[in-house]
Each structure stands twice: as structure tokens, then as C-alpha cells.
Amino acid sequence: MTEKLIFISCGQQTSDEKQLGTSVQRLIGSFPGYKSYFAEYVQNLDALSLNVFDGLRKCSGLISFLHDRGRVIHDSKEWGYRSSAWVNQEIAILAYRKQFEGVDIPILVFKDEKVRFRRCHDFSHC
Secondary structure, eight states, X not given: OOOEEEEEEOOOSSXXXXXXXXXXXXXXXXXXXXXXXXXXXXXXXXXXXXXXXXXXXXXXXXXXXXXXXXXXXXXXXXXXEOOOHHHHHHHHHHHHIIIIIOOXXXXXXXXXTTBOOOOOSSGGGO
């Protein structure tokens, strides 16, 4: 039986965020038939392409955490609070896989209550 890979997309800015990611990693590993990928130690471009991109290419699912990364001001008006650019890019890569490879990958997203998040089904309005 091939294990299914679950990609954990979680911030690592604080020790609490790192602990959350490693806790989810341990939880997933406790289920037979599943393994997880959490990029806790990726520090350079080679590791990014060899590990993160490979994990996104091979994963069967994603668990993502949208942590608060600060307030956004646009044209002197508050837009809201954003999440991690890295986490959003990882989700975008899986959207690419769905669109161009026809691979449907389940995604579970947990969002900080302050983070502004907009679902777009018609990308002309995003």
C-alpha cells in the first residue's frame, strides 16, 4: 500500500507556529497509510525545489494555516490583514495542479479570524 502524502502549509515565524506544524505532522503520521510533509528546515533554494515543490507535486491533500502577517493599507485605506505569501503560493500551486493536470486535491484551511480571505470562483473579480 502506498502512503498518501499530506502537505502541511503552516507559518514558521514563531515557535507556536512551528509547534503547530510539527504537531499536525505527528498526528498525520499516527494514521496508517498517511505521511506528511512540513518544510520546517528548508533554508535555501535547492531545498525549496527538491523538497517543497516535490512535496506539492506528490501530495494527496493539504492542511493549511493562514496566520496573521500584518495589516495592509492601500490608497490610504485599510484593506485588512494578510496571511503568509508562502502559504498562499503553496495553495496556488495546488490550484495549478487542479486546473492543468486535472488532479483534485482536498484542501483544509484554518484561518486566523483577522486574516482577510476571499474565495474566488470567477477570477475576473478577484
